[in-house]
Amino acid sequence: VKIALFLAGYGHVARRFAQLLHESEGALAALGIEPVVVAALSRRRGAAFDPDGLDLGAFERRPQTATNDPAAVARILDDMRPFPVRVLVETTTLNIESGEPAISHVRAALAAGADVITANKGPVAFAYRALADEAARAGRSFLFEGAVMDGVPIFGLVRDTLPAVTVTGFRGVVNSTTNYILTAMEQGEAYDTALARMQQAGVAEADPSLDVDGWDAAAKTAALANVLLDANTTPLALPREGIGPSTAARAVQARARGRRLKLVASGTGHGASADLRVALEELAADDPLAILDGQANALELQTWPLGRIVITQRDGGLEKTAYALVADLVTLARNRSMDR
Amino acid sequence: VKIALFLAGYGHVARRFAQLLHESEGALAALGIEPVVVAALSRRRGAAFDPDGLDLGAFERRPQTATNDPAAVARILDDMRPFPVRVLVETTTLNIESGEPAISHVRAALAAGADVITANKGPVAFAYRALADEAARAGRSFLFEGAVMDGVPIFGLVRDTLPAVTVTGFRGVVNSTTNYILTAMEQGEAYDTALARMQQAGVAEADPSLDVDGWDAAAKTAALANVLLDANTTPLALPREGIGPSTAARAVQARARGRRLKLVASGTGHGASADLRVALEELAADDPLAILDGQANALELQTWPLGRIVITQRDGGLEKTAYALVADLVTLARNRSMDR
Numbered sequence: 001v002k003i004a005l006f007l008a009g010y011g012h013v014a015r016r017f018a019q020l021l022h023e024s025e026g027a028l029a030a031l032g033i034e035p036v037v038v039a040a041l042s043r044r045r046g047a048a049f050d051p052d053g054l055d056l057g058a059f060e061r062r063p064q065t066a067t068n069d070p071a072a073v074a075r076i077l078d079d080m081r082p083f084p085v086r087v088l089v090e091t092t093t094l095n096i097e098s099g100e101p102a103i104s105h106v107r108a109a110l111a112a113g114a115d116v117i118t119a120n121k122g123p124v125a126f127a128y129r130a131l132a133d134e135a136a137r138a139g140r141s142f143l144f145e146g147a148v149m150d151g152v153p154i155f156g157l158v159r160d161t162l163p164a165v166t167v168t169g170f171r172g173v174v175n176s177t178t179n180y181i182l183t184a185m186e187q188g189e190a191y192d193t194a195l196a197r198m199q200q201a202g203v204a205e206a207d208p209s210l211d212v213d214g215w216d217a218a219a220k221t222a223a224l225a226n227v228l229l230d231a232n233t234t235p236l237a238l239p240r241e242g243i244g245p246s247t248a249a250r251a252v253q254a255r256a257r258g259r260r261l262k263l264v265a266s267g268t269g270h271g272a273s274a275d276l277r278v279a280l281e282e283l284a285a286d287d288p289l290a291i292l293d294g295q296a297n298a299l300e301l302q303t304w305p306l307g308r309i310v311i312t313q314r315d316g317g318l319e320k321t322a323y324a325l326v327a328d329l330v331t332l333a334r335n336r337s338m339d340r
Numbered sequence: 341v342k343i344a345l346f347l348a349g350y351g352h353v354a355r356r357f358a359q360l361l362h363e364s365e366g367a368l369a370a371l372g373i374e375p376v377v378v379a380a381l382s383r384r385r386g387a388a389f390d391p392d393g394l395d396l397g398a399f400e401r402r403p404q405t406a407t408n409d410p411a412a413v414a415r416i417l418d419d420m421r422p423f424p425v426r427v428l429v430e431t432t433t434l435n436i437e438s439g440e441p442a443i444s445h446v447r448a449a450l451a452a453g454a455d456v457i458t459a460n461k462g463p464v465a466f467a468y469r470a471l472a473d474e475a476a477r478a479g480r481s482f483l484f485e486g487a488v489m490d491g492v493p494i495f496g497l498v499r500d501t502l503p504a505v506t507v508t509g510f511r512g513v514v515n516s517t518t519n520y521i522l523t524a525m526e527q528g529e530a531y532d533t534a535l536a537r538m539q540q541a542g543v544a545e546a547d548p549s550l551d552v553d554g555w556d557a558a559a560k561t562a563a564l565a566n567v568l569l570d571a572n573t574t575p576l577a578l579p580r581e582g583i584g585p586s587t588a589a590r591a592v593q594a595r596a597r598g599r600r601l602k603l604v605a606s607g608t609g610h611g612a613s614a615d616l617r618v619a620l621e622e623l624a625a626d627d628p629l630a631i632l633d634g635q636a637n638a639l640e641l642q643t644w645p646l647g648r649i650v651i652t653q654r655d656g657g658l659e660k661t662a663y664a665l666v667a668d669l670v671t672l673a674r675n676r677s678m679d680r
Contacts, residue, residue: 031503160500161667164367164371165663286631298650300654306653308655311651
């Protein structure tokens, strides 16, 4: 089936996704999926639509001008109506206080009868229950595999491979920047030096507060809690700890005791009473979360009847997040074929 | 949909599976699945069939007599023909030199138009390609999630959540008995003492050769290689190492160097040229396979484009294997509904 894609947000992840669609062309064709990017929207490059398939090279070469056309998303969704299968690929920059503009984009797409795939944490962290309901009413998919642990299929694992399993809790190391800095500080590096090195390497952002203040981990905790524990919460509602210069001494002391200091995202319980937090925890050396260095992430699920299952992503990188969008694309095509 | 089940093999796993069906009744009903055990076959209790649902309590109270009626499986499959959805639940004891009698049971079921779910390693380790082809021709499911890593959905993970991913290799700690004994020996216990203790605790069999000689790990390696790497091999064709009294010194020395000695099942490459083995390997302390104690199992998948993904089962137990059969039951119901 031909699937018309609208890339809302055109940063590193969206570009790598477009590339990965080409690299995976054969595998997708074998699954009956023929994706075509027909529209894109970028903060700096404006909006573009071409029903015959957008020339992304030309789009990238556009002069960068700060444009902000609030009507652009609705207009593009309207332009796309002739396509029977339309998909919003949401990868805009997240406002951590509101989850916008992604939430509005998702809502507009579902209302227009399009499916939604996103690597953005905002919609699932701030508005999961409402958007899932809207998707169900519209008979469309709302998928967000890339929101947590990049390409590792954590939501797909529970949804597709663990039927009749009850998830009673989770704990994970889900933010790479803080994990890098904690590892460096254990080895004696000062916080500022480690952070500066991470920024030079492109691992940490110029403004690292989203990572080091624990906001990114809190958004992922809210996302996991909303989907797995039906918590209906937001990142703003969680107890949240970050890392800073004073964390160095704790990291060194833990290591000296044969333990590791990690920023752990966790949740137990169910619904509104679920106990959720992002906190520094000292872990035993053989804890599956303790052995993670650098970009590695891991999540432990506490379940009935399978007990504790851990899934670990040992290698990081942009193409992992981009892959999550490819996996979502296949899932939505499967959902569509089941509805037929 | 009402699903008629035939339990071929009635040991611990089959009994726990029957119990788990009751415990999961609500969750299965929500998925539209209504399982009914209508037949059972046991080496010591013979065969039983009741179209209204078998009384398993009465079956268990039967006098134990060594019966071996080679025509029983065919007769029961014939008796079950009035049911539109019939499933063979294969959990007989494996002959490690042939994969029988499970392979014959699977073949008979597919030929009779039944679906097959099994926790038995034999069929997938010895005859995967042939049986998968027979299942495809019959339009039926051949599922075996419990063959490797108990309830952790390793085959489901790749099949359902990693579309368009290429698996280029794997390595895992997949046998609990050898892992228990290696851990005990690291701490100074002698091989014979550790083995005897495991036998008393019910972890190791009275005849432990399947485990300690590496046969169980070899069967799982063949199963993984056949499904993930298209190797079309058998456990007999693999280089295979086990553990014994002389392994103790190596385990202690590795630990003294801050490393861990583990029995590792591994495979890389593709098809007939895939490089497969079961071997003792000394691992770095922060290797996800090195941290496993006792019943914990883990498998690392090497993939494109996701890099290395590890899935770890921290808790063991019979109900984990039984759950794999429940997951297979849901998968076959999904396959059936997609075919409609």
